[in-house]
Amino acid sequence: ETGVTQSPTHLIKTRGQQVTLRCSSQSGHNTVSWYQQALGQGPQFIFQYYREEENGRGNFPPRFSGLQFPNYSSELNVNALELDDSALYLCASSRDRRYNSPLHFGNGTRLTVT
Amino acid sequence: GQQVMQIPQYQHVQEGEDFTTYCNSSTTLSNIQWYKQRPGGHPVFLIQLVKSGEVKKQKRLTFQFGEAKKNSSLHITATQTTDVGTYFCAGRGTNAGKSTFGDGTTLTVKP
Numbered sequence: 001e002t003g004v005t006q007s008p009t010h011l012i013k014t015r016g017q018q019v020t021l022r023c024s025s026q027s028g029h030n031t032v033s034w035y036q037q038a039l040g041q042g043p044q045f046i047f048q049y050y051r052e053e054e055n056g057r058g059n060f061p062p063r064f065s066g067l068q069f070p071n072y073s074s075e076l077n078v079n080a081l082e083l084d085d086s087a088l089y090l091c092a093s094s095r096d097r098r099y100n101s102p103l104h105f106g107n108g109t110r111l112t113v114t
Numbered sequence: 115g116q117q118v119m120q121i122p123q124y125q126h127v128q129e130g131e132d133f134t135t136y137c138n139s140s141t142t143l144s145n146i147q148w149y150k151q152r153p154g155g156h157p158v159f160l161i162q163l164v165k166s167g168e169v170k171k172q173k174r175l176t177f178q179f180g181e182a183k184k185n186s187s188l189h190i191t192a193t194q195t196t197d198v199g200t201y202f203c204a205g206r207g208t209n210a211g212k213s214t215f216g217d218g219t220t221l222t223v224k225p
Contacts, residue, residue, distance in 0.1 A: 033212075042118075042202050042215030043157065056212055059115075090156060099212050100145050100164075105156040 002027050004093050004106035012112045013081050021076040021109045023091030029104065031055070031097045032074040034066060035090040037108070043090055049074055050097035078111075086113045116141050118205045120216035128224050133190040135219035137203035144208045146179060146186045151218070152199040160188075193223050 005024045013019050025032050031050045035043035045058035049068035063079040072093070078085060088108045094101035117140040127133050137146065145164045149157035161170055163179035163186060170177045176189045186205075190197055200220045204213040 035215075040217070042204075042217045044215070045212045048212070058212065099206055100147075100162065102147065102159040102162065103149075103157070104159065107156050 004091055004104050006089075006091050006106035006109050008109060009107065010110045010112075012114065015081055015083060015113055017081050018077065018079045019081060019111065021078075021089050021091075021111075023074045023076070023093075023106060025072045025074070025091075025093035026104050029093035029095055030072050031094045031101070032068055032072065033092045033094070033103065034074070034076045035092065035105075036060075037088040037090055039087075046076070048097065055097050056099075081113045083113050086111060116205070116207045116214050118203060118214045118216040120201075120203060120219050122219055123217070124220050124222075126222045126224065127193050129195060130192050133193050133197070133221055135188050135201050135203075135221075137186045137188075137205065137216055139184045139205045139214075141184070142208050143183050143205040145206050145213075147204045147206075147213060148177060148186075148188055149202045149204065149215075150199050151202065155199075157202060190221075193221070195223050195225055197221060198223050 033048040034046040037043045047057040048055045052068045065077045067075045090108045092103035092105045147162045148160040151157045167181045168179040174191045200218040202218045204215045206213040
């Protein structure tokens with residue numbers, strides 16, 4: 001069983017730039033959620049994708065956007081990067097879109113904005 | 115909005131001692147999940163509790179869901195160095211929607 005994979009593992013960007021993070025879901029999982037984890041804090045829900053459509057969104061501005069592809073992989077795009085966007089970005093797949101489905105996290109992408 | 119708080123933020127124990135972390139929600143929960151994140155790693159799902167007063171055990175770990183479904187606890191008996199990490203609870207409100215993660219309790223174990 002292939003787990004959740006994310007790329008890249010680390011990224012350094014400058015304020016104002018744009019970034020795209022990628023995620024491949026675990027085999028058999030059709031739902032992908034994205035989380036932002038700041039240092040010393042719990043994961044904060046950004047949004048969830050199911051069948052290529054956004055299926056719930058947290059308290060994040062529109063410059064955070066995403067995509068899900070037919071093979072259930074997903075992208076997180078962040079425009080106009082701000083210093084506070086520096087964090088670990090976690091992708092989690094689940095067997096279905098119910099919010100009580102256990103989340104299977106990838107190793108994350110560490111984004112640093114300077 | 116829904117808030118989930120965990121205490122303590124940090125816990126340092128001697129190997130063999132017990133450890134407990136508590137999770138409290140500002141609203142009634144439909145379920146609660148527990149995750150463990152090792153240093154430098156990602157959260158790993160441990161368990162889900164759904165019923166009022168539910169108690170589940172996994173070897174040395176005991177999970178409880180409060181009668182009012184607003185709090186939960188994780189107790190580890192006789193800690194080992196492999197228990198090191200941050201333990202998160204994630205609670206889902208009764209109005210459906212996403213789960214909210216607490217900020218975790220970081221456990222360190224001194225051999």
